Amino acid sequence: MKNTALTEKHISLGAKMVPFAGYNMPVQYEGINVEHATVRNAVGVFDVSHMGEFILKGENALDLIQRVTSNDASKLHDGKVQYSCLPNNDGGIVDDLLVYRIDEKTYMLVVNASNIEKDWNWIQEFNTAGVEMHNISDKTSLLAIQGPKAADALQSLTDIDLASMEYYTFKKGTFAGVENVVVSATGYTGAGGFEIYFDNEHADRIWDAVFAAGAEYGIKPIGLAARDTLRLEMGFCLYGNDIDDTTSPIEAGLGWITKFTKPFTNAEALQAQKEAGVTRKLIGFEMIDRGIPRHDYPIVDAEGNVIGKVTSGTQSPSLQKAIGMGYVTKELAKEGTEIFIDIRNSKIKAKVVKFPFYK
Numbered sequence: 001m002k003n004t005a006l007t008e009k010h011i012s013l014g015a016k017m018v019p020f021a022g023y024n025m026p027v028q029y030e031g032i033n034v035e036h037a038t039v040r041n042a043v044g045v046f047d048v049s050h051m052g053e054f055i056l057k058g059e060n061a062l063d064l065i066q067r068v069t070s071n072d073a074s075k076l077h078d079g080k081v082q083y084s085c086l087p088n089n090d091g092g093i094v095d096d097l098l099v100y101r102i103d104e105k106t107y108m109l110v111v112n113a114s115n116i117e118k119d120w121n122w123i124q125e126f127n128t129a130g131v132e133m134h135n136i137s138d139k140t141s142l143l144a145i146q147g148p149k150a151a152d153a154l155q156s157l158t159d160i161d162l163a164s165m166e167y168y169t170f171k172k173g174t175f176a177g178v179e180n181v182v183v184s185a186t187g188y189t190g191a192g193g194f195e196i197y198f199d200n201e202h203a204d205r206i207w208d209a210v211f212a213a214g215a216e217y218g219i220k221p222i223g224l225a226a227r228d229t230l231r232l233e234m235g236f237c238l239y240g241n242d243i244d245d246t247t248s249p250i251e252a253g254l255g256w257i258t259k260f261t262k263p264f265t266n267a268e269a270l271q272a273q274k275e276a277g278v279t280r281k282l283i284g285f286e287m288i289d290r291g292i293p294r295h296d297y298p299i300v301d302a303e304g305n306v307i308g309k310v311t312s313g314t315q316s317p318s319l320q321k322a323i324g325m326g327y328v329t330k331e332l333a334k335e336g337t338e339i340f341i342d343i344r345n346s347k348i349k350a351k352v353v354k355f356p357f358y359k
Contacts, residue, residue: 022050025050027223036226047142053137060131062074069086072261076101089266093239095111102172146189153214176209190230226317232325233323237252247282284323284324286323288349293341297313312325
């Protein structure tokens with residue numbers, strides 16, 4: 001089990017630690033509901049240093065990224081971030097990821113913790129033109145500082161004007177006295193905020209500075225459990241749950257990151273799927289009757305026929321109702337359609353709703 005540079009901090013703060021993607025990670029501190037509300041209303045800090053970071057450099061770096069990712073990275077300028085995915089050859093997804101353009105010949109890819117080795121090997125397979133690749137995952141720490149008060153809480157630590165940063169842009173600068181920190185206006189909570197990348201050796205210093213600066217804004221450490229409820233309220237996909245090697249980006253509602261303006265892995269098959277229409281779709285649903293949907297619960301119709309399965313589900317702390325995501329046949333994917341979740345052999349009524357759940 002790997003530790004992040006901040007594992008001892010989490011333990012000293014009384015975090016409940018669990019194994020996650022091969023890492024020893026804090027799942028919660030005070031409790032999911034309190035932590036969730038902290039991020040929605042103020043500011044909270046997640047240690048997400050388990051995520052993977054690859055640097056791609058050289059004349060052909062963009063060409064390699066274009067061939068392996070579904071989105072069009074030629075649209076990026078320096079300091080811009082793009083959400084994308086790595087399609088496989090079978091209509092599924094190797095991983096979803098962020099692409100950072102540092103300069104014309106240098107990019108950073110941020111991938112999911114459980115897929116670091118898989119993604120590295122996959123991209124390396126396509127690296128036929130000598131692009132310099134560096135896996136900096138093990139030496140890089142990442143804090144997601146999320147919530148409406150994030151910019152105010154962090155501004156005293158940097159000369160980067162945080163409030164003026166546009167969503168999905170980043171800057172490199174001095175942060176908490178540490179040089180060469182990447183400050184990115186990204187995150188997976190829908191609450192606004194920043195993600196901050198730096199070398200492991202600075203982890204304690206930056207963590208302490210963030211909590212000192214954010215004290216007057218009610219800043220708190222937040223575990224992975226609240227990260228999951230926050231992303232689910234936004235209808236954001238989680239790799240391994242809502243998307244995987246068997247789900248296509250078109251089925252998952254990720255057509256907006258699938259650009260057929262350039263050749264990429266399996267593009268022709270995905271384009272044909274888009275034109276012909278999919279047979280199943282990822283939907284959001286709210287429970288009408290009492291019951292909490294969980295991963296892999298069957299989704300059934302009024303007659304009890306299985307029409308799909310739940311990929312993510314929870315009791316939403318913000319909405320005070322049970323919500324979920326799952327794949328169903330296209331005919332039953334329309335907003336307002338009544339469906340049922342099979343919870344311990346009982347049909348529990350739900351209805352299809354539009355993303356995001358939390359407006």
